[in-house]
Amino acid sequence: MKQISVQQITETVRRLCIEANVLLPDDVRRALDKAAQTEKGATARGVLADIIENYQRAERLEMPICQDTGTACVFVELGQQVEIVGGLLSDAINEGVAQGYIDGYLRKSVVSDPLDRVNTKDNTPAMITYDIVEGDSLTITVSPKGGGCENMCRIAMLKPADGVEGVKAFVLEAVEKAGPNPCPPIIVGVGIGGNFDKVAALSKKALLRSIDEPNPNEYYAKLEAELLDSINALGIGPQGFGGGTTALGVNIEYAPTHIAQLPCAVNISCHVTRHKTAVL
Amino acid sequence: MKKKITTPFTAEQAKGLKAGDQVLVSGVIYTARDAAHKRLVDLIAAGEPLPCDFTDGIIYYAGPAPAKPGMPIGSAGPTTSYRMDSYAPTLMKKAGLRGMIGKGLRSQEVVDCIVSESGCYFAAIGGAGALLASTVKSCEVIAYPDLQSEAIHRLEVEDFPAVVVIDCQGNDLYKIGREEYLKSVK
Numbered sequence: 001m002k003q004i005s006v007q008q009i010t011e012t013v014r015r016l017c018i019e020a021n022v023l024l025p026d027d028v029r030r031a032l033d034k035a036a037q038t039e040k041g042a043t044a045r046g047v048l049a050d051i052i053e054n055y056q057r058a059e060r061l062e063m064p065i066c067q068d069t070g071t072a073c074v075f076v077e078l079g080q081q082v083e084i085v086g087g088l089l090s091d092a093i094n095e096g097v098a099q100g101y102i103d104g105y106l107r108k109s110v111v112s113d114p115l116d117r118v119n120t121k122d123n124t125p126a127m128i129t130y131d132i133v134e135g136d137s138l139t140i141t142v143s144p145k146g147g148g149c150e151n152m153c154r155i156a157m158l159k160p161a162d163g164v165e166g167v168k169a170f171v172l173e174a175v176e177k178a179g180p181n182p183c184p185p186i187i188v189g190v191g192i193g194g195n196f197d198k199v200a201a202l203s204k205k206a207l208l209r210s211i212d213e214p215n216p217n218e219y220y221a222k223l224e225a226e227l228l229d230s231i232n233a234l235g236i237g238p239q240g241f242g243g244g245t246t247a248l249g250v251n252i253e254y255a256p257t258h259i260a261q262l263p264c265a266v267n268i269s270c271h272v273t274r275h276k277t278a279v280l
Numbered sequence: 281m282k283k284k285i286t287t288p289f290t291a292e293q294a295k296g297l298k299a300g301d302q303v304l305v306s307g308v309i310y311t312a313r314d315a316a317h318k319r320l321v322d323l324i325a326a327g328e329p330l331p332c333d334f335t336d337g338i339i340y341y342a343g344p345a346p347a348k349p350g351m352p353i354g355s356a357g358p359t360t361s362y363r364m365d366s367y368a369p370t371l372m373k374k375a376g377l378r379g380m381i382g383k384g385l386r387s388q389e390v391v392d393c394i395v396s397e398s399g400c401y402f403a404a405i406g407g408a409g410a411l412l413a414s415t416v417k418s419c420e421v422i423a424y425p426d427l428q429s430e431a432i433h434r435l436e437v438e439d440f441p442a443v444v445v446i447d448c449q450g451n452d453l454y455k456i457g458r459e460e461y462l463k464s465v466k
Binding site: 107 | 300345348354355441465
């Protein structure tokens with residue numbers, strides 16, 4: 001068994017929270033830079049130029065790209081040959097989130113009770129997803145997700161008869177209804193299959209994959225490309241002011257499902273789609 | 281050509297703006313989000329005084345990130361406006377609020393109110409918090425510090441960039457901009 005201490009985990013999560021909020025991932029940068037060159041709408045080009053200047057400024061000044069530094073969504077892949085020593089894994093993660101959000105001057109956006117609504121003042125608890133995997137390493141990804149775009153996510157329990165056309169229509173409907181609200185250009189994570197709860201997790205997981213990297217299954221890769229074209233034909237454009245860049249990417253994750261079901265989840269993410277990973 | 285706006289933001293200034301106009305706002309604006317709006321509207325309902333004067337004022341739907349040492353404010357972009365739709369008409373009609381800066385769609389009730397009260401709804405670029413923060417010269421919490429980032433902040437801004445989305449004739453840039461783009465690529 002390989003031993004990993006809770007101190008190591010806390011320090012790693014602390015660092016990942018700060019870096020994820022300040023440094024925009026390269027795939028999103030490339031997509032924004034490319035869109036700024038190909039966009040046909042004049043207003044849209046101006047918006048894209050400002051968005052690019054913003055992420056550059058955030059990096060230069062080491063300040064968050066967006067003031068909504070999100071809930072800290074933490075994805076953990078824990079190798080079966082790893083022993084966590086010195087405390088509980090989830091406590092160590094939450095301690096890292098608290099330290100990162102306080103030391104990094106990140107916004108604390110979590111309330112302890114959805115109805116009573118008192119701020120927890122350190123952005124905990126994190127939204128943690130655990131996966132037990134092979135091997136002796138611990139992979140931690142921190143992906144802060146803003147509230148504005150998260151509010152635009154949707155789930156449909158489609159019928160098997162709805163098929164791929166039903167999936168396409170639902171994705172387009174979700175993007176259309178979101179309109180300018182989720183800070184387009186957006187990245188769209190789509191989950192297909194599983195069940196009600198699993199499909200939501202799939203759609204979130206889809207956002208962790210680079211938008212340069214199509215689905216390894218050719219059928220789904222084609223569907224991703226087709227959906228991206230259809231979304232960009234809607235004309236919503238950057239910030240909803242009109243234009244050809246409504247989305248920068250569409251990523252699909254799929255899973256086995258029940259004979260009666262075709263669940264579909266659409267996780268809409270803003271142009272500040274952030275994540276940072278470390279392997280211990 | 282960007283139009284300059286200096287607060288107080290009067291009806292005359294609002295009447296001179298059209299959906300799609302790019303503006304630079306200078307002067308004092310106040311931040312308020314969901315929680316602060318609820319408290320303000322509750323005060324109005326109870327007939328009690330507000331913590332600041334919103335007459336010819338502009339509210340910025342924003343909850344800034346904490347300021348790093350030596351800076352007036354942290355990242356400070358807009359939040360999504362529709363969550364304030366149920367409160368905005370009361371503030372416009374009862375407290376004299378004239379301008380709102382946020383992002384995203386508004387309800388028909390808010391649009392009607394912008395028309396009847398000669399107001400204006402602006403959008404700032406969502407997700408451009410680092411860029412927008414550079415136009416903030418000073419920032420002070422003037423009410424509800426217990427709400428943390430949701431407290432009401434008094435911001436002094438200089439050339440804060442925004443776009444007129446809904447003007448006082450009820451024109452909506454989100455509809456017009458999209459239609460024009462789609463027509464241009466047909």
